[in-house]
Amino acid sequence: MIRILVVNDVHLAASPPMGCTSLYPDDIKNMLVEARQYARDNECAYTVFTGDFWHSKRNVPHGLVRWAIDLLQDWPGRKLAIVGNHDLSFNGQASVPSQPIGVLFQAGVLEWLQEDLFTIDCDEEINDEDDPRDTVCIQWSPANYRDDIDHNPWNFGLERAEIIPSGEFKGRKIDWAIKVAHGTITVPGKPYPFHIVPMDTIPTEGMDICLFGHPHFDVGIHDVNGCTFACLGSLGRTQHNDENEHRVMRLLQVQLGKNEVFFDELPLGSAAPASELFLTKAGVDVEVTKSMRRFVRSIEEVISLEEGSLDAVLAKLGDGVDDRAKRRLIDYLDKAGFNG
Numbered sequence: 001m002i003r004i005l006v007v008n009d010v011h012l013a014a015s016p017p018m019g020c021t022s023l024y025p026d027d028i029k030n031m032l033v034e035a036r037q038y039a040r041d042n043e044c045a046y047t048v049f050t051g052d053f054w055h056s057k058r059n060v061p062h063g064l065v066r067w068a069i070d071l072l073q074d075w076p077g078r079k080l081a082i083v084g085n086h087d088l089s090f091n092g093q094a095s096v097p098s099q100p101i102g103v104l105f106q107a108g109v110l111e112w113l114q115e116d117l118f119t120i121d122c123d124e125e126i127n128d129e130d131d132p133r134d135t136v137c138i139q140w141s142p143a144n145y146r147d148d149i150d151h152n153p154w155n156f157g158l159e160r161a162e163i164i165p166s167g168e169f170k171g172r173k174i175d176w177a178i179k180v181a182h183g184t185i186t187v188p189g190k191p192y193p194f195h196i197v198p199m200d201t202i203p204t205e206g207m208d209i210c211l212f213g214h215p216h217f218d219v220g221i222h223d224v225n226g227c228t229f230a231c232l233g234s235l236g237r238t239q240h241n242d243e244n245e246h247r248v249m250r251l252l253q254v255q256l257g258k259n260e261v262f263f264d265e266l267p268l269g270s271a272a273p274a275s276e277l278f279l280t281k282a283g284v285d286v287e288v289t290k291s292m293r294r295f296v297r298s299i300e301e302v303i304s305l306e307e308g309s310l311d312a313v314l315a316k317l318g319d320g321v322d323d324r325a326k327r328r329l330i331d332y333l334d335k336a337g338f339n340g
């Protein structure tokens, strides 16, 4: 079998997001080291990072970038990555070369999936010859993040190539077509007050598997219209919410044979217990005035969302808000650490 390790929303950071203790940076590092050990022990041919490798858009210390380079350099197999909203500045994908994620691409420790990639691997458990009958041919199709990605389900479909179009293995039949995406893909039938893309609205024709990040909660593994959608949630628990209080941290591993697929859940034993990762709010006695209540209510109206991400807040603000105002709001909220 060809094994693929999937790592969602790492959110590596030098300082803890709001609501997290100073344990946060080491928690991420510990889990990444454990993920690498899985890649070694299970001889994963691929590790897929589904976006948001970094948490902060700015002020990432060189030492941490160096640490990430060293980690990934000693990580076996091909490491394929797409970019998430947290990896980008306001200039979108054009900002990649100047972002920490761009440094990882330039260092050659991560491969940026920018267009469809075709790979071929020999399943050595069957035959160690490069016999077409025993090889597994994969089409990888990326959906890197951009601001309007959740506006159209077609952004998450793919155009299946029946055969490898060029190169050494030209003419080989594609066994698996895999989408790798960063977007708000949700289970069918569940409404949210912001832009989402329910799985059953995505054109799944020709698509076997969709591995996606962006939702930080555990969406699970779902077969919808002939495609298996999988997202076990973010590695980085950036928000102190109910979901993260109770999440059992694990990674997804996909095993592919020529005609069969298995989805395994790998436990992350190194994940810090929630009781140590999150700050508990101590009650404080403050006189709450009428105007304070009014102010809080108005903020609540904007941010009372099931998932309080910055994107969700902005989507709720609607199209009527001036872009410059939105950017300033992003800036303020980002500085305040409110950017799950």
Ligand SMILES: [Mn+2]
Binding pocket: 009, 052, 084, 086, 214, 216, 234, 340
């Ligand atoms: Mn994220």
